[in-house]
Amino acid sequence: MATVTVNGVQQENGFSTTNSAGRMNGLVIGQNTIPMKDHDAIKLFIGQIPRNLEEKDLKPLFEEFGKIYELTVLKDRFTGMHKGCAFLTYCARESALKAQSALHEQKTLPGMNRPIQVKPADSEGRGEDRKLFVGMLGKQQSEEDVRRLFETFGQIEECTVLRGPDGASKGCAFVKFSSHAEAQAAINSLHGGQTMPCAYPQGASSSLVVKFADTDKERTLRRMHQMAGQLGIFSPMTIQFGAYGAYSHAVSLGSTGEETQMMQQQAALMAATQNSYLNPMAAIAAAQMQQMAAFNVNGLVAAPMTPSSGTSTPPGINSTAVPSLAAPMGVNGFASLPPQTNGQPTNEPIYTNGIHPYPAQSPTVSDPLQQAYAGVQHYAAYPAAYAPISQAFPQQPAIIPQQQREGPEGCNLFIYHLPQEFGDAELMQMFLPFGNVISAKVFVDRATNQSKCFGFVSFDNPSSAQAAIQAMNGFQIGMKRLKVQLKRPKDANRPY
DNA sequence: TAACATT
Numbered sequence: 169m170a171t172v173t174v175n176g177v178q179q180e181n182g183f184s185t186t187n188s189a190g191r192m193n194g195l196v197i198g199q200n201t202i203p204m205k206d207h208d209a210i211k212l213f214i215g216q217i218p219r220n221l222e223e224k225d226l227k228p229l230f231e232e233f234g235k236i237y238e239l240t241v242l243k244d245r246f247t248g249m250h251k252g253c254a255f256l257t258y259c260a261r262e263s264a265l266k267a268q269s270a271l272h273e274q275k276t277l278p279g280m281n282r283p284i285q286v287k288p289a290d291s292e293g294r295g296e297d298r299k300l301f302v303g304m305l306g307k308q309q310s311e312e313d314v315r316r317l318f319e320t321f322g323q324i325e326e327c328t329v330l331r332g333p334d335g336a337s338k339g340c341a342f343v344k345f346s347s348h349a350e351a352q353a354a355i356n357s358l359h360g361g362q363t364m365p366c367a368y369p370q371g372a373s374s375s376l377v378v379k380f381a382d383t384d385k386e387r388t389l390r391r392m393h394q395m396a397g398q399l400g401i402f403s404p405m406t407i408q409f410g411a412y413g414a415y416s417h418a419v420s421l422g423s424t425g426e427e428t429q430m431m432q433q434q435a436a437l438m439a440a441t442q443n444s445y446l447n448p449m450a451a452i453a454a455a456q457m458q459q460m461a462a463f464n465v466n467g468l469v470a471a472p473m474t475p476s477s478g479t480s481t482p483p484g485i486n487s488t489a490v491p492s493l494a495a496p497m498g499v500n501g502f503a504s505l506p507p508q509t510n511g512q513p514t515n516e517p518i519y520t521n522g523i524h525p526y527p528a529q530s531p532t533v534s535d536p537l538q539q540a541y542a543g544v545q546h547y548a549a550y551p552a553a554y555a556p557i558s559q560a561f562p563q564q565p566a567i568i569p570q571q572q573r574e575g576p577e578g579c580n581l582f583i584y585h586l587p588q589e590f591g592d593a594e595l596m597q598m599f600l601p602f603g604n605v606i607s608a609k610v611f612v613d614r615a616t617n618q619s620k621c622f623g624f625v626s627f628d629n630p631s632s633a634q635a636a637i638q639a640m641n642g643f644q645i646g647m648k649r650l651k652v653q654l655k656r657p658k659d660a661n662r663p664y
Numbered sequence: 665t666a667a668c669a670t671t
Contacts, residue, residue, distance in 0.1 A: 573669055574669070580668090582668045582669095583668095584666085584667055611668090611669080612670085614671045620667075621667080622668075626669095651667085653668090655668055658669095
C-alpha cells in the first residue's frame with residue numbers, strides 16, 4: 169500500500185501511483201490522474217522569457233524534461249502585464265534538475281538578449297545560510313570563472329554574476345552551495361584572498377570579498393539604518409550608525425548586487441520588494457540607492473498593507489511598545505527631535521550612504537536599534553494607510569483634511585528636488601516624523617501629469633517646520649539633495 | 665538649470 173502525501177498530509181491509500189523511477193508523480197483514481205509532486209520537488213524560477221509567451225506556449229519547452237506539476241507566468245498584480253518570468257514545478261525533483269542543467273543560460277528565447285534562467289526559486293532552499301555574496305571580482309570574470317574558483321569547496325547549486333542592463337559585470341556574484349558548511353569553507357579560504365591573476369593583468373589586485381549573502385530581513389534593516397542615519401533624528405542611533413558605517417565597502421557592494429538582482433528578475437522576491445515600497449522609510453532608502461525608477465506609486469496605495477516585519481505598529485494605534493518614541497510623538501509629532509534638547513550635536517551635516525564620519529562609540533543604550541526600528545515602522549506604517557485609499561480603509565481616523573492647504577506663517581515649507589516619483593503621499597511620509605502634517609502637495613505638470621519635483625508641506629506649528637528643515641534640507645536622494653526652506657510668504661518680494 | 669499652493 170502506497171503512502172502518498174496530499175497537501176502535506178501523509179495518507180495511506182489504496183490507489184496506485186504512477187512512477188518512472190520509483191517516484192510518485194500522480195495519483196490515479198479511475199480515469200483521472202491528479203497531479204502529484206515529489207515531496208522534495210523544486211520550484212524553479214524561469215527568467216528571461218518573452219512576454220508574448222503564455223503558459224501554453226512554455227509548456228512544450230519544459231515538458232521535455234518531465235511532467236509539469238505547475239507552471240505559472242508571473243503577471244503584474246494590477247495591470248496583469250506579463251513580467252517575463254515564471255515559476256515552474258515539476259512533479260519530479262529529477263525533472264527540475266534536468267531542466268536546469270539543460271536550459272539555464274543555455275539558450276536565448278526569441279526576442280531576448282539574455283539567456284533563459286532556470287534555477288530554484290528563491291523561495292526554495294530554506295535559509296540563505298549557504299548562499300554567498302562575492303565581491304571585488306574582476307569585471308571580466310564569468311560565471312564559469314567564479315564557479316571554478318568555488319567548486320573545490322562543495323557542490324554549487326547556483327552561480328550568478330551580477331550584471332548591468334548592458335550585460336557588463338558588476339564585479340560581484342552570488343554563489344549558492346548545497347550546504348552551509350561548504351559555504352563557510354569557501355569563506356574561510358577565499359575571503360580577503362587575491363582575485364584570479366588573469367583579472368588584473370597589470371598585476372593590480374584587490375582582495376576578494378566572500379560573505380554570506382544578506383537575507384531579506386537584513387536588507388530591510390540595512391535600508392532602515394541608512395534612512396535613519398540620514399535623517400539623523402534618532403539621537404541614540406547616531407552612535408550606532410557610526411559603528412554601522414564601518415561596515416563600509418563590502419556591505420554597500422553587497423547591497424548593490426542584491427538590489428540589482430532583485431530588480432532584474434527575482435520574482436520570488438517581488439513581495440519583499442513591494443513591501444519595501446509600502447514602507448516609506450525603506451522606499452526613501454531605496455531612492456537613495458537610485459532604484460526609484462521602479463517606484464510603483466500605484467502599488468504603494470493599492471497593495472494590501474503588509475508590514476515588512478512583525479514589529480510594526482498598526483496604523484492609527486498608539487503604540488505602547490515604543491513608549492520612548494510614541495509618547496512624545498503626541499505632543500508635536502517628535503519631541504526628541506528639536507535641536508538643543510538632547511545634548512547631541514545638532515548642526516551636523518547629513519551624511520549619505522549611511523556612513524557617519526564619527527568613529528564608532530560604545531553602544532551603551534540598552535537596545536536603541538530595536539526601539540528605533542519600532543519607531544521607524546510606527547511612522548512608516550501610518551501614512552501608508554491613508555492617502556488616496558482612505559476609501560479603502562473607512563475606519564481610518566480622518567485626520568487628514570485634504571482641503572486644508574496652508575498652515576500659519578512659519579509652518580509652511582517649500583521643498584525642491586523631490587524625486588520624480590514622489591507624490592503627495594511620499595512627501596507626507598517623508599515629513600511626518602517631524603510633526604503634524606496639515607498638508608503635503610507635490611506639484612504636477614497638468615499636461616504630462618508628471619511631478620514638477622517640488623512641493624509644499626505644512627505643519628501645524630513652526631517648530632515642527634524648523635525641525636524638518638534642520639533634518640531634511642540637504643537630504644540626499646539619488647543624485648539630488650532636497651532643498652527644504654520656509655515657503656515665501658505671499659507678500660514677499662512685493663515692492664510695497 | 666529651475667523652482668514657491670496650479671488646471
